[in-house]
Amino acid sequence: MKGTITTANGNVTIDENVIAKYAGTVAVGCFGIVGMAAISMKDGLVKLLKKESLTKGIHVDVDQNNEVTLSFHVIIAYGVSIFTVSDNLVHSVKYEVEQFTGLKVKKINVYVEGVRIID
Secondary structure: OOEEEEEOOEEEEEOHHHHHHHHHHHHHOOOOEEEEEEEOOOOOOEEEOOHHHHHHHEEEEEOOOOEEEEEEEEEEEOOOOHHHHHHHHHHHHHHHHHHHHOOEEEEEEEEEEEEEOOO
8 A cells, every 4th residue: 555645725645655765764764674585485685785775675564544664674783782783773764764654654564683703
């Protein structure tokens, strides 16, 4: 389902891929996030996604009340607090997506798929 904002002049419809792309860009800008992850279903391996493929590590769901639920599959930098990085990601993404789209973010799920040592 697409997000819809009703104004006096008509409706604005926002595709879920637009929300995912923006949320992914905000997420990778957060301290401690190495990138988005994709899991191979056949062998269970976690792969770091390139910037062009950010949306594959994010699932966006807009419900009938126009509230957004985001699920992130991330790889976190080794040696940082997972809780602190996740909390920062949730607060940053929630604020930015609500400001960008005008839709309410109902829930953000963070799935830490791996850690990586960054040089």
